[in-house]
Amino acid sequence: xxxxxRRPNTATIFGLIIIGFFVVVAxxxxxxxxxDPSALGTAYLxxxxxxxxxxxxxxxxxxxxxxxxxRVSLVIGIxxxxxxxxxxxxxxxxxxxxxxxxxxxxxxxxxITMAIPSLPLTMLLIAYLQSGMFSLxxxxxxxxxxxxxxxxxxxxxxxxxxxxxxxxxxxxxxxxVILFKHILPNLKDILLTRMALSVSGAMMTESGLSFxxxxxxxQKSWGNILHFAFFRNSILRKQVWWYLPPIICISISxxxxxxxxxxxxxxxx
Amino acid sequence: MSETLMEARGLTKKFRTRDGAxxxxxAVNNASFVLKRGETLGxxxxxxxxxxxxxxxxxxxxxxxxxxxxxxxxxxxxPFRGNARRKIQILFQHPEVSFNPQLTLRRxxxxxxxxxxxxHNDQNILKYISRFGxxxxxxxxxxxxxxxxxxxRAALARVVVMEPEMILxxxxxxxxxxITQAQIIHFLKEYQKNHGTAYIFITHNSILANQVxxxxxxxxKGVLSxxx
Amino acid sequence: MNAREELxxxxxxSVCFQGGNxxxxxxxxxxSVYKGDKLCIIGETGSGKSIFLLSxxxxxxxxxxxxxxxxxxxxxxxxxxxxxLDKIRGGKISYVPQGSGNGMNPLLRNGFQVGEPLMAHxxxxxxxxxxxxxxxxxxxxxxxxxxxxxxxxxxLSGGMRQRVLIAMGVSxxxxxxxADEPTKGLDEKRIKLVIEAFRELKKQTxxxxxxxxxxxxxxxxxxxxxxxxxxxEMADADELFSKPLHPYTRDMIAAMPENGLQFNTGFAPAHGxxxxxxxxxxxxxxxxxxxxxxVPPMVNVQNRQVRCxxxx
Numbered sequence: 001x002x003x004x005x006r007r008p009n010t011a012t013i014f015g016l017i018i019i020g021f022f023v024v025v026a027x028x029x030x031x032x033x034x035x036d037p038s039a040l041g042t043a044y045l046x047x048x049x050x051x052x053x054x055x056x057x058x059x060x061x062x063x064x065x066x067x068x069x070x071r072v073s074l075v076i077g078i079x080x081x082x083x084x085x086x087x088x089x090x091x092x093x094x095x096x097x098x099x100x101x102x103x104x105x106x107x108x109x110x111x112i113t114m115a116i117p118s119l120p121l122t123m124l125l126i127a128y129l130q131s132g133m134f135s136l137x138x139x140x141x142x143x144x145x146x147x148x149x150x151x152x153x154x155x156x157x158x159x160x161x162x163x164x165x166x167x168x169x170x171x172x173x174x175x176x177v178i179l180f181k182h183i184l185p186n187l188k189d190i191l192l193t194r195m196a197l198s199v200s201g202a203m204m205t206e207s208g209l210s211f212x213x214x215x216x217x218x219q220k221s222w223g224n225i226l227h228f229a230f231f232r233n234s235i236l237r238k239q240v241w242w243y244l245p246p247i248i249c250i251s252i253s254x255x256x257x258x259x260x261x262x263x264x265x266x267x268x269x
Numbered sequence: 270m271s272e273t274l275m276e277a278r279g280l281t282k283k284f285r286t287r288d289g290a291x292x293x294x295x296a297v298n299n300a301s302f303v304l305k306r307g308e309t310l311g312x313x314x315x316x317x318x319x320x321x322x323x324x325x326x327x328x329x330x331x332x333x334x335x336x337x338x339x340x341x342x343x344x345x346x347x348p349f350r351g352n353a354r355r356k357i358q359i360l361f362q363h364p365e366v367s368f369n370p371q372l373t374l375r376r377x378x379x380x381x382x383x384x385x386x387x388x389h390n391d392q393n394i395l396k397y398i399s400r401f402g403x404x405x406x407x408x409x410x411x412x413x414x415x416x417x418x419x420x421x422r423a424a425l426a427r428v429v430v431m432e433p434e435m436i437l438x439x440x441x442x443x444x445x446x447x448i449t450q451a452q453i454i455h456f457l458k459e460y461q462k463n464h465g466t467a468y469i470f471i472t473h474n475s476i477l478a479n480q481v482x483x484x485x486x487x488x489x490k491g492v493l494s495x496x497x
Numbered sequence: 498m499n500a501r502e503e504l505x506x507x508x509x510x511s512v513c514f515q516g517g518n519x520x521x522x523x524x525x526x527x528x529s530v531y532k533g534d535k536l537c538i539i540g541e542t543g544s545g546k547s548i549f550l551l552s553x554x555x556x557x558x559x560x561x562x563x564x565x566x567x568x569x570x571x572x573x574x575x576x577x578x579x580x581x582l583d584k585i586r587g588g589k590i591s592y593v594p595q596g597s598g599n600g601m602n603p604l605l606r607n608g609f610q611v612g613e614p615l616m617a618h619x620x621x622x623x624x625x626x627x628x629x630x631x632x633x634x635x636x637x638x639x640x641x642x643x644x645x646x647x648x649x650x651x652x653l654s655g656g657m658r659q660r661v662l663i664a665m666g667v668s669x670x671x672x673x674x675x676a677d678e679p680t681k682g683l684d685e686k687r688i689k690l691v692i693e694a695f696r697e698l699k700k701q702t703x704x705x706x707x708x709x710x711x712x713x714x715x716x717x718x719x720x721x722x723x724x725x726x727x728x729x730e731m732a733d734a735d736e737l738f739s740k741p742l743h744p745y746t747r748d749m750i751a752a753m754p755e756n757g758l759q760f761n762t763g764f765a766p767a768h769g770x771x772x773x774x775x776x777x778x779x780x781x782x783x784x785x786x787x788x789x790x791x792v793p794p795m796v797n798v799q800n801r802q803v804r805c806x807x808x809x
């Protein structure tokens with residue numbers, strides 16, 4: 001048998017470079033940003049040598065805001081994706097493997113949750129939970145788990161139909177071993193794909209919510225920056241350096257995660 | 270030795286079709302049979318006759334709607350546990366997916382040794398697989414790097430570690446070429462001669478069934494009948 | 498001896514794939530197909546038989562490098578223009594692909610697909626084609642033929658779709674019918690139906706690729722055996738099955754269930770990319786000697802052909 005060499009294609013490499021870039025920025029924010037983003041100063045300054053992207057309505061350096069915003073946006077995006085993927089994996093493994101009433105219950109709950117409009121529900125939850133990153137993550141995850149669960153569940157069922165799983169059962173291998181040694185590793189490809197796509201989805205949702213003013217307070221994500229840019233009329237005042245950079249950052253980072261996710265999907269076929 | 274190993278009475282399995290018509294498909298209809306120790310019982314039927322479904326019920330992978338199975342006189346509960354679980358094993362039609370595609374053969378084979386509390390070092394594993402014409406270099410390979418014949422022999426080596434009294438063979442050679450088929454049947458017969466294992470041989474090929482089996486059960490649309 | 502009309506001939510046809518690894522799929526196959534022949538090319542999966550068939554009709558992708566030639570009635574298919582090739586493919590040589598009927602167009606009705614070759618190549622009108630296609634479906638015992646003709650492929654099982662594909666292949670009464678593993682995945686009962694249908698092709702010439710020896714024995718007038726990209730034996734069917742010459746053919750026939758599942762050779766190696774030196778069957782052959790380290794030539798023995806040093 002020819003051993004197929006796993007060559008990642010250019011799209012993935014591009015996506016990984018993008019993600020890598022933003023991760024590095026997020027980790028080294030303190031060293032890259034010239035100012036503390038919460039330090040106040042002269043408002044509405046245009047770009048200059050001292051302020052690369054000018055200042056906002058409170059005189060805070062926009063460039064520094066952007067750099068620290070990377071950390072906020074990424075953290076929310078990644079942790080939401082982790083939560084969603086974890087929920088999805090647990091539900092998919094148990095319902096796909098055991099079947100029966102649990103499987104029917106999971107399928108029903110998934111369908112019902114998918115039918116509920118996610119954005120209004122998320123906004124409702126944010127209103128009730130105390131503000132902060134953690135609540136935002138929970139609120140977003142409550143509706144976002146369905147896509148991953150559905151896809152993983154059908155994949156788990158496919159795997160369970162395979163002869164090797166049936167033979168594991170007849171040999172008497174214990175269920176946890178089957179789930180973690182035999183089923184989970186074969187979900188690797190699709191898990192990575194779903195993770196990447198979940199991150200991009202979470203970042204877009206968070207940006208949207210923050211833009212509407214429903215996101216985190218205190219720490220500013222790119223969406224928050226955009227919120228203030230918009231509601232302080234930067235567009236009318238033609239302050240491109242304020243509203244355009246966050247839009248670019250959001251778009252490119254989402255693109256990065258989607259490229260990685262999309263390639264993974266191609267490979268899983 | 271014509272001691273009864275397994276007896277089934279009135280096994281029935283129904284499936285609800287999901288194609289909108291909401292019909293009930295009776296895959297296996299009131300099947301009863303007896304399997305004697307050391308014999309090769311054939312289960313002959315065309316595709317869709319219910320033979321695989323019946324096979325899965327016999328091995329504890331599928332629970333019948335009605336009917337009972339007795340193993341060595343004791344009624345079996347689903348899922349099978351204890352001795353019955355270990356002594357009833359199965360081999361499938363597609364050797365390429367009979368092993369976890371992510372693991373090397375060595376890692377896949379270690380499992381039954383651990384389960385049967387036998388030493389799982391290379392030396393011991395080789396003792397078992399060499400009986401089926403496999404060698405050390407096969408252990409390092411993944412399923413994708415092994416041929417259909419090698420994989421089916423490895424699958425057989427894997428189940429014999431459990432010292433089965435009965436193996437269900439679900440069309441074990443239909444995906445293999447004619448020479449490899451003859452080899453696999455040869456190994457199966459050898460093993461049976463030395464260990465007295467009973468086989469249930471599922472196939473759609475009547476000539477093969479006549480060659481391999483001591484007795485043949487015909488199955489058509491879920492109904493069993495014994496051939497004279 | 499009555500001169501038989503030669504319809505198809507291949508001359509040293511070879512196919513290799515230049516993917517990540519270099520693979521020689523077909524090596525140096527020269528054979529002739531005469532009018533009225535029912536030729537079965539038998540061999541295991543990976544022997545190159547299907548690729549050989551596809552290469553004659555130029556149906557392989559760009560990654561395949563094909564050398565040698567294939568001639569239809571003396572006209573080279575490899576140097577034919579696309580227009581000429583289209584006229585021959587479907588009209589003079591029809592092709593039934595393998596694979597449980599996945600070769601059917603899911604968007605067209607079954608009856609239409611069977612009748613299409615008749616309309617395209619034989620000038621049938623739509624209603625004539627419809628009648629003929631129902632007749633053909635009846636020949637393959639599909640049951641409820643009128644209803645099936647109006648339905649779409651998804652309503653049929655894999656085995657039924659495969660039989661419809663065969664019906665499509667034989668409908669236009671092409672001179673040569675190429676069939677690629679027509680019985681793959683079918684059970685005994687349905688294989689019998691395919692055998693019956695093929696037996697009714699009295700005038701048509703058949704070139705059928707199969708791994709099923711019993712099937713070949715039932716329908717073939719001539720047999721060609723392929724092993725690891727080489728043609729190793731070619732003979733009339735009766736002679737081949739009663740007195741096989743090449744060790745591989747002999748081992749295959751002895752291993753058939755009808756002949757008692759006799760097995761006495763070494764094991765087939767996993768399809769590796771190691772290049773084999775000399776005769777490809779040497780490692781498994783019980784009669785090999787030092788000559789076998791070189792590739793044996795194809796020799797004529799009486800009116801048969803064998804590629805083995807034993808007969809040189």
